[in-house]
Amino acid sequence: VNTVNQHLASANPSVQWIGGTDGHLQLIDQTLLPQQLSYVACHDVDTVWEAIKSLRVRGAPAIGIAAAYGVCLASGAAPPGQAAAAAQCAAEHLASSRPTAVNLFWALDRMTSVIRDRSWSEYTLAEALLAEARQIHNEDRQMCHAIGRHGAALIPAQATLMTHCNAGGLATAEYGTALSVMFTCQDQGKRLHVFADETRPLWQGSRLTAWELTRRGIPVTLICDSMAAHVMQTRKVDAVIVGADRITARGDVANKIGTYGLAVNAKHHGVPFYVAAPSSTFDLQMLHGSDIPIEQRSRDEIIAPHGRSIAPDGIDVYNPAFDVTPAELVSALITERGVIHQVNVESIAQHFRQNSPKPAHT
Amino acid sequence: VNTVNQHLASANPSVQWIGGTDGHLQLIDQTLLPQQLSYVACHDVDTVWEAIKSLRVRGAPAIGIAAAYGVCLASGAAPPGQAAAAAQCAAEHLASSRPTAVNLFWALDRMTSVIRDRSWSEYTLAEALLAEARQIHNEDRQMCHAIGRHGAALIPAQATLMTHCNAGGLATAEYGTALSVMFTCQDQGKRLHVFADETRPLWQGSRLTAWELTRRGIPVTLICDSMAAHVMQTRKVDAVIVGADRITARGDVANKIGTYGLAVNAKHHGVPFYVAAPSSTFDLQMLHGSDIPIEQRSRDEIIAPHGRSIAPDGIDVYNPAFDVTPAELVSALITERGVIHQVNVESIAQHFRQNSPKPAHT
Numbered sequence: 041v042n043t044v045n046q047h048l049a050s051a052n053p054s055v056q057w058i059g060g061t062d063g064h065l066q067l068i069d070q071t072l073l074p075q076q077l078s079y080v081a082c083h084d085v086d087t088v089w090e091a092i093k094s095l096r097v098r099g100a101p102a103i104g105i106a107a108a109y110g111v112c113l114a115s116g117a118a119p120p121g122q123a124a125a126a127a128q129c130a131a132e133h134l135a136s137s138r139p140t141a142v143n144l145f146w147a148l149d150r151m152t153s154v155i156r157d158r159s160w161s162e163y164t165l166a167e168a169l170l171a172e173a174r175q176i177h178n179e180d181r182q183m184c185h186a187i188g189r190h191g192a193a194l195i196p197a198q199a200t201l202m203t204h205c206n207a208g209g210l211a212t213a214e215y216g217t218a219l220s221v222m223f224t225c226q227d228q229g230k231r232l233h234v235f236a237d238e239t240r241p242l243w244q245g246s247r248l249t250a251w252e253l254t255r256r257g258i259p260v261t262l263i264c265d266s267m268a269a270h271v272m273q274t275r276k277v278d279a280v281i282v283g284a285d286r287i288t289a290r291g292d293v294a295n296k297i298g299t300y301g302l303a304v305n306a307k308h309h310g311v312p313f314y315v316a317a318p319s320s321t322f323d324l325q326m327l328h329g330s331d332i333p334i335e336q337r338s339r340d341e342i343i344a345p346h347g348r349s350i351a352p353d354g355i356d357v358y359n360p361a362f363d364v365t366p367a368e369l370v371s372a373l374i375t376e377r378g379v380i381h382q383v384n385v386e387s388i389a390q391h392f393r394q395n396s397p398k399p400a401h402t
Numbered sequence: 403v404n405t406v407n408q409h410l411a412s413a414n415p416s417v418q419w420i421g422g423t424d425g426h427l428q429l430i431d432q433t434l435l436p437q438q439l440s441y442v443a444c445h446d447v448d449t450v451w452e453a454i455k456s457l458r459v460r461g462a463p464a465i466g467i468a469a470a471y472g473v474c475l476a477s478g479a480a481p482p483g484q485a486a487a488a489a490q491c492a493a494e495h496l497a498s499s500r501p502t503a504v505n506l507f508w509a510l511d512r513m514t515s516v517i518r519d520r521s522w523s524e525y526t527l528a529e530a531l532l533a534e535a536r537q538i539h540n541e542d543r544q545m546c547h548a549i550g551r552h553g554a555a556l557i558p559a560q561a562t563l564m565t566h567c568n569a570g571g572l573a574t575a576e577y578g579t580a581l582s583v584m585f586t587c588q589d590q591g592k593r594l595h596v597f598a599d600e601t602r603p604l605w606q607g608s609r610l611t612a613w614e615l616t617r618r619g620i621p622v623t624l625i626c627d628s629m630a631a632h633v634m635q636t637r638k639v640d641a642v643i644v645g646a647d648r649i650t651a652r653g654d655v656a657n658k659i660g661t662y663g664l665a666v667n668a669k670h671h672g673v674p675f676y677v678a679a680p681s682s683t684f685d686l687q688m689l690h691g692s693d694i695p696i697e698q699r700s701r702d703e704i705i706a707p708h709g710r711s712i713a714p715d716g717i718d719v720y721n722p723a724f725d726v727t728p729a730e731l732v733s734a735l736i737t738e739r740g741v742i743h744q745v746n747v748e749s750i751a752q753h754f755r756q757n758s759p760k761p762a763h764t
Contacts, residue, residue, distance in 0.1 A: 074714045235720075238704065238712075240602060240626040246705065246713040254714050261718045264602040264704060265628040266660025270725035273662060298628025300635060304670045305663050342600065342626060343608065346708050350600075351608040352436045352616050356623045358597075363632035 054210045055105045061166040065109040067097045074251040085130045092137040099211020100285045104147030107134045108173035111151040115166045123165045139333040140362045141285035142323040180213035183318040184220045186376035191221030199278040204237040205296035206248035207283025217316040218281040234260045241341040272309040280306045284317040291367030291383035292329025300363040312371040329364035337361045416572045417467045423528040427471040431458045436613040447492045454499040461573020462647045466509030469496045470535035473513040477528045485527045501695040502724045503647035504685040542575035545680040546582045548738035553583030561640040566599040567658035568610035569645025579678040580643040596622045603703040627660050634671040642668045646679040653729030653745035654691025662725040674733040691726035699723045
């Protein structure tokens with residue numbers, strides 16, 4: 041783990057494009073962390089699709105970036121004259137990898153816009169696609185830092201925080217969303233203590249969040265998801281901060297399963313519940329969170345951790361990967377443009393009107 | 403697992419005394435279920451102590467019964483003239499095994515009363531102790547069935563129920579407490595569907611509850627603890643029913659960690675939250691749940707399931723085994739004497755006044 045820490049301390053990104061238009065995508069295999077820092081080299085779209093599906097790359101923004109580079113792989117490998125068709129086909133295929141996080145579709149839409157833009161000659165399409173993917177990647181990096189700055193203003197100089205799943209550097213281009221707020225507080229000299237939910241069934245909290253916080257020297261205590269309410273009852277928690285996979289026009293938030301129950305408990309204990317996410321996480325075409333498609337995942341994730349069964353054979357299992365927290369339970373939304381304090385359809389619309397809209401691509 | 407099911411279907415009890423005063427205690431090793439049905443033969447007090455500590459026998463009532471038999475082992479093995487001292491010493495030692503469940507202390511108090519009763523001659527002490535332990539065991543069996551009858555009256559003919567941890571036959575002499583309500587409903591022809599929380603960190607829900615319900619043909623769906631709120635949000639749950647390890651005079655309930663957060667969520671969704679437990683679970687000397695000692699358990703239970711680490715080395719871990727649900731969140735308490743509908747200090751006192759008190763021993 042020490043070696044892994046040293047690697048990551050040098051800001052080794054979870055998603056990285058190696059080379060030019062004939063290059064490839066390199067991902068940290070997050071399923072092996074924190075025991076092992078291994079990379080997946082993706083030279084084709086299928087490898088990217090599999091990496092997203094099996095959570096080797098995960099986190100809504102990181103998935104979007106990886107998918108954008110996946111489209112580049114398709115156009116680069118296509119025979120002369122078929123790059124546009126191959127890229128379009130790749131975009132459609134990658135969209136089928138995971139259904140809930142909207143950043144995936146947002147990034148693929150930006151790539152598709154480039155393909156459809158007739159001003160690109162066939163020759164430069166690969167370059168145009170790579171430029172767009174790099175732009176998405178770079179914007180995400182900047183968004184993370186802006187989210188950190190806006191969010192840190194909400195946190196007192198000495199604070200006990202709580203988070204669920206992993207909305208850190210691994211889930212984004214850099215710094216993360218919810219964890220970016222914590223890292224920025226740390227940079228500002230604030231003193232934090234973070235309770236990290238382990239996040240069953242796949243332990244992104246134990247494996248990824250606890251690790252990211254530890255290596256930056258932020259004191260973190262690991263708990264089971266079911267312990268969060270007890271912690272809120274028995275000590276002062278100043279805020280819960282989580283990321284998001286999709287936020288609707290009225291502010292309903294899809295995020296990792298367990299977020300909703302945590303939000304209900306935060307409300308019960310008077311603990312502010314903050315959601316940190318870039319603009320690309322907002323699906324303003326959708327009003328109600330109940331319309332968000334919820335990914336159902338394999339029963340084995342629950343009943344066979346590490347391949348050893350913990351349940352009777354043939355047991356019925358329900359394994360939704362996400363849940364929806366209604367706007368009413370969200371104290372504030374933190375985006376790269378600022379903080380939305382009253383979470384409702386009007387304030388969200390105003391937030392995106394007031395702050396200059398980001399062009400689809402430049 | 404089929405073999406195990408067949409064994410258990412023949413009402414193989416989790417706690418059993420084999421033989422007479424020179425006999426021994428046989429426990430199902432619940433840590434190995436449902437993959438393996440193995441027994442621990444306890445011929446001395448230390449083995450009983452270890453079995454309780456390491457959860458080979460678990461569940462507040464079952465712990466009390468096992469500890470009572472543990473005292474018998476000490477008196478049976480003592481040299482002539484030292485049976486009383488040995489039994490007393492054993493009772494004190496066994497009381498140190500686990501701090502939260504009050505049934506343990508209640509059962510040991512009953513055994514200690516027998517030791518102190520000078521009307522027993524030295525010769526018959528072992529017999530008197532075994533008779534008392536058998537009486538505790540038998541009373542628990544009857545209490546479980548009475549709890550099931552009283553609780554079943556609260557459940558509609560077709561119901562979706564939810565439970566946490568294991569308050570079933572394995573946790574008691576027979577039928578359980580929370581699960582006894584379900585088994586009794588089933589016996590009465592009611593149609594149930596149960597969502598069982600897996601119950602991290604030790605998976606008593608996956609390993610024990612899902613298994614007990616399955617083998618009795620009650621449809622059960624296994625979920626992670628963090629999914630309970632989502633289930634309540636997206637479908638109609640008619641009631642949550644859990645057991646208890648200690649209930650105070652005002653009705654605050656200590657139960658497996660995660661119960662409190664579940665109760666908060668039940669309240670938020672308007673789902674009745676029932677606690678089923680025998681009289682021996684009530685600690686009427688204690689008023690407030692915040693005074694209940696909460697057992698802290700090993701960090702490895704959380705970070706090294708199946709011996710494989712899921713967290714960075716050296717991570718700080720908080721592992722309370724129980725939490726406290728305040729009376730205000732409890733819709734009703736179900737005991738062997740009936741149902742306490744308004745959970746407060748007066749109604750609980752009245753419940754125990756109205757219903758004839760059970761003699762300490764007969």
